[in-house]
Amino acid sequence: MSKEIVSQKQASAVIIMYTLGSTLVLGAGGFAKNDVWLAILISILMSAPILLLYCKIQMFYPGKNIYEIFDSVFGKVIGKVMSLVFIWYSFHLGSLVIRNFTEFIVTVSLQKTPQNIVGLFMIFLCIWAVRAGIETIGRWTAIMLPVTIFVIFAVTLLFAPLFNFKNLKPVLYNGMGPVIDSAFSVFAFPFAETVIFLAVLSHLKEQKSVYKVYFLNLLISGISILLVSVRTLLTLGVPNISILFFPTFASVRLINIGDFLQRIEITVAMVFLFAGFIKISICLYSTSIGIAHLFRFNSYRQVVALLGLAMSILSVIIYSNTSEMFDWSDKIYKYYAFIFQVVLPGITFIVIEARKMFSRKRKLQQSN
Amino acid sequence: MIKRLFCTLLMLNVVAGLCTGCWNYREINQMSIVAGAAIDKISDGKYKLSVEIIDLKTGGVEAKVHSKKLECYGASVYDAIRNAISINANKLYWGHAEILIISKDVAKEGIVEILDCFSRDPEPRLTIDILVSKEETAEKILDSQSITTEVRTFEINKMLDLEKELEKSPKVEIYEFINSLGESGISPIMPVIGLTKNSGQETSQLSGTAVFKKDKLEYMFDQEDTKYYLFVINKIKGGILNVKGGADNITLKIIKSKTKLKPVYNNGKLYFDLNIKTKTSLSEINNTTKFGNVKDVQKIKAEAQSELKKEVENIIKAAQNEYGIDIFGFGKSVKQDIPDLWKKIESDWNTVFKNVSVSVNVDIDISNSGLLSRKIMMGD
Numbered sequence: 001m002s003k004e005i006v007s008q009k010q011a012s013a014v015i016i017m018y019t020l021g022s023t024l025v026l027g028a029g030g031f032a033k034n035d036v037w038l039a040i041l042i043s044i045l046m047s048a049p050i051l052l053l054y055c056k057i058q059m060f061y062p063g064k065n066i067y068e069i070f071d072s073v074f075g076k077v078i079g080k081v082m083s084l085v086f087i088w089y090s091f092h093l094g095s096l097v098i099r100n101f102t103e104f105i106v107t108v109s110l111q112k113t114p115q116n117i118v119g120l121f122m123i124f125l126c127i128w129a130v131r132a133g134i135e136t137i138g139r140w141t142a143i144m145l146p147v148t149i150f151v152i153f154a155v156t157l158l159f160a161p162l163f164n165f166k167n168l169k170p171v172l173y174n175g176m177g178p179v180i181d182s183a184f185s186v187f188a189f190p191f192a193e194t195v196i197f198l199a200v201l202s203h204l205k206e207q208k209s210v211y212k213v214y215f216l217n218l219l220i221s222g223i224s225i226l227l228v229s230v231r232t233l234l235t236l237g238v239p240n241i242s243i244l245f246f247p248t249f250a251s252v253r254l255i256n257i258g259d260f261l262q263r264i265e266i267t268v269a270m271v272f273l274f275a276g277f278i279k280i281s282i283c284l285y286s287t288s289i290g291i292a293h294l295f296r297f298n299s300y301r302q303v304v305a306l307l308g309l310a311m312s313i314l315s316v317i318i319y320s321n322t323s324e325m326f327d328w329s330d331k332i333y334k335y336y337a338f339i340f341q342v343v344l345p346g347i348t349f350i351v352i353e354a355r356k357m358f359s360r361k362r363k364l365q366q367s368n
Numbered sequence: 369m370i371k372r373l374f375c376t377l378l379m380l381n382v383v384a385g386l387c388t389g390c391w392n393y394r395e396i397n398q399m400s401i402v403a404g405a406a407i408d409k410i411s412d413g414k415y416k417l418s419v420e421i422i423d424l425k426t427g428g429v430e431a432k433v434h435s436k437k438l439e440c441y442g443a444s445v446y447d448a449i450r451n452a453i454s455i456n457a458n459k460l461y462w463g464h465a466e467i468l469i470i471s472k473d474v475a476k477e478g479i480v481e482i483l484d485c486f487s488r489d490p491e492p493r494l495t496i497d498i499l500v501s502k503e504e505t506a507e508k509i510l511d512s513q514s515i516t517t518e519v520r521t522f523e524i525n526k527m528l529d530l531e532k533e534l535e536k537s538p539k540v541e542i543y544e545f546i547n548s549l550g551e552s553g554i555s556p557i558m559p560v561i562g563l564t565k566n567s568g569q570e571t572s573q574l575s576g577t578a579v580f581k582k583d584k585l586e587y588m589f590d591q592e593d594t595k596y597y598l599f600v601i602n603k604i605k606g607g608i609l610n611v612k613g614g615a616d617n618i619t620l621k622i623i624k625s626k627t628k629l630k631p632v633y634n635n636g637k638l639y640f641d642l643n644i645k646t647k648t649s650l651s652e653i654n655n656t657t658k659f660g661n662v663k664d665v666q667k668i669k670a671e672a673q674s675e676l677k678k679e680v681e682n683i684i685k686a687a688q689n690e691y692g693i694d695i696f697g698f699g700k701s702v703k704q705d706i707p708d709l710w711k712k713i714e715s716d717w718n719t720v721f722k723n724v725s726v727s728v729n730v731d732i733d734i735s736n737s738g739l740l741s742r743k744i745m746m747g748d
Contacts, residue, residue: 108490169704239550240494240543243487253493254543 006200008209010138012216013145014278015197019221020148021279022100023190024272026329027247028229032182033238034168036229039179043186044222050192051214053345058198060352062207066198067293073351080294082344087290089340090196091311094283096329098122098315101276103322104246108269119312126281127308130288131301134203137281144274151271152224155264158255162235188334190225191218192341199286245322284308396424400458403435404467404521406506407445407482409474414441417448418507419460420521435519437510445485462492467521468542469499469561471506475578475585483549483583487542494543497528500578500585502562509561513569520572524561527574535598535607535622536591537574549583552714553699556580560588579687579695587691589683596683599644599676600696602627609648609732613671619652620672620734631702633709640698640726644676650737660742665734673730680728692722 006014032039061069066086071079102119110118129137172179194217201210232241232251241247249265249272256262285300287307292300319325400421408416416439423434438456442448452460468486470479486492501509510520517523528539537559548556557577564573576590577597589597598604604625611618625646632639650659650668658664687695699717703710713720 111490166704170707170710173703173707236543237547237551239547242550243546250494254495256495 004133004135004203005205006138006203010142011213013141015217016221017141017275017278018282019190020275022097025104029182029186032179035179039182040226042183046187047191055211058210065202067290090283090286095311095315097279116316123308123312127305129281130285130304148271156231159231167237185334188337195341196286399461401461402465403519406469406510408471408505415448418510465492466525468496469501469506471501475500478583480583495541499559499561502560509572513571532605535604536595553703554697555693555695593683596679611672611675615656617654620648621651623647629701631705633706642728644730647733672732677728677730684726688722694721
């Protein structure tokens with residue numbers, strides 16, 4: 001079977017949609033209170049070097065996905081272990097995202113529907129998409145991303161009458177501590193989660209455009225997340241944001257323009273779901289090709305359905321209630337994810353560099 | 369190929385079975401749509417909820433919207449809402465609720481559980497307007513006569529919306545109340561609703577502002593004071609200004625108004641600069657008022673300015689001296705503009721607030737005088 005090819009535009013669309021994913025639902029950097037904008041800006045700056053690292057790793061081995069890179073960098077045995085760690089992260093992340101979305105749907109509207117039923121229907125769609133291949137996902141996202149971005153910006157305009165700019169003050173009332181802390185949160189979720197794309201971007205038409213894909217994503221999704229967080233702060237105010245589980249959704253419910261344009265939150269929730277669908281699909285894709293690589297299957301498509309169902313089951317048993325989910329995503333996740341987002345690619349990068357230096361030396365010795 | 373087709377058909381059948389309806393579906397004829405509610409407490413500490421529901425029965429060519437009142441009791445607010453089923457047979461649907469009236473007795477005991485119930489549940493929206501009833505029960509408000517609409521609470525909602533032309537009652541939505549409750553340096557307020565007589569029947573009337581300390585009702589003040597209070601917090605969008613200077617009786621219509629509150633910390637002393645800039649037009653003068661040239665306009669302007677200044681100073685003094693509750697958000701403005709100072713004075717803000725001086729500057733601009741250039745002439 002010929003290799004799937006994704007254009008730069010499609011890849012950018014997918015990665016932007018992925019980054020927006022569950023961030024739009026859960027909100028970003030709420031812990032920084034009035035300084036959420038600062039926290040997000042800092043986290044964008046923090047993300048840049050890490051994303052550069054991801055690009056560098058991909059560029060050392062153009063056309064290879066992360067699992068193949070692990071194999072050629074660490075050798076067969078350690079490479080497999082590394083692959084297993086990476087597979088676990090994409091699998092776990094996928095079920096976390098499913099849980100976020102099912103929790104959102106069940107809390108907000110379908111209160112009596114069992115969570116696993118909602119999750120099951122989401123994962124069915126994702127399994128279908130992943131089986132259809134990354135090309136299909138790319139084409140779908142290239143169409144839907146403009147809609148998503150349009151809704152985000154258009155809804156922001158509708159918020160204008162509700163803005164209270166005094167909510168931005170006082171700046172840095174509690175010092176830099178909480179700001180850095182929540183900048184780190186925003187870095188771990190969502191910007192550095194794009195590490196999963198090391199398993200996807202080997203399908204790029206031109207491997208060089210990996211830089212463009214990563215940094216265009218940082219720019220566009222960074223601006224969108226900043227916009228959404230700031231408008232939520234400006235409308236709801238800090239006390240409300242601190243107590244609400246889904247502040248973005250709650251703030252959209254406030255929109256009422258002339259008793260005519262109101263109750264548009266379902267439109268916005270739909271957009272959330274588009275982004276979530278892409279995020280789950282990419283996690284499922286990464287897991288599947290990892291497993292297929294590990295066990296030398298001919299095609300990853302054999303395991304997609306199985307892994308998808310397993311993911312949705314894990315999403316149900318992973319937390320016992322909503323508070324646990326938010327405790328995890330606010331407090332523990334950033335440290336947990338650090339291993340996969342920074343340590344693992346960091347080690348890979350160092351080993352690649354070391355090997356390069358070593359082989360250069362050997363070449364020099366040979367030529368002497 | 370045939371096998372594949374068969375499989376597809378089988379799958380489609382299975383999926384079709386799942387797509388027949390929603391899991392927990394609700395039809396419109398199985399819900400009672402709530403328009404608004406009033407909350408009282410009865411003697412043994414139970415909540416009494418009076419709910420106005422929309423009666424969807426249509427009859428004849430003209431389908432008019434009517435309303436009905438439900439009374440239900442419960443140990444908590446949510447319990448009372450659910451207990452409505454025992455007399456109504458339909459579940460209440462709160463998605464369209466607009467008004468929540470809280471009786472003054474409940475408000476004195478604290479309303480945080482009411483706020484909690486209505487903001488925690490996903491059905492009611494955070495944009496419900498909340499009011500305090502000054503009658504002995506809040507339920508009485510729902511029983512009063514409706515004048516323009518059939519649904520009592522929708523009419524109250526419209527009255528609140530139109531307050532921007534009158535500005536004698538604030539309009540407070542649940543999320544705004546939660547915001548002022550949560551911030552330091554500002555005390556939350558709510559509009560007050562009471563009863564009045566209209567052509568022999570009792571009807572409800574918005575009548576001023578209720579001030580809360582934390583979540584407990586402290587005191588209320590009347591409509592006129594509310595207008596000057598709204599001047600201080602920069603919420604004036606319209607309304608009128610009445611000026612009485614000697615025998616003159618002048619009415620100015622407010623076109624727009626902007627108030628800037630600035631805390632100043634100078635030589636260890638904190639004071640506030642309150643600058644009110646109002647654009648008005650002349651709407652009514654009496655016979656004794658001189659009006660016709662620039663000089664007269666200047667005179668009216670000066671009178672109006674000193675009058676407004678006096679009233680605004682009075683309302684601030686009253687809040688400082690009588691109750692010591694910061695309803696203007698002076699503390700909040702210190703926190704926003706001089707955060708270092710706020711860290712020091714936050715703990716004893718209540719005493720600082722009582723003694724802080726506020727310098728009020730009023731600038732009223734009379735931009736036109738309607739269709740008439742001078743007062744109506746009276747010959748002999």
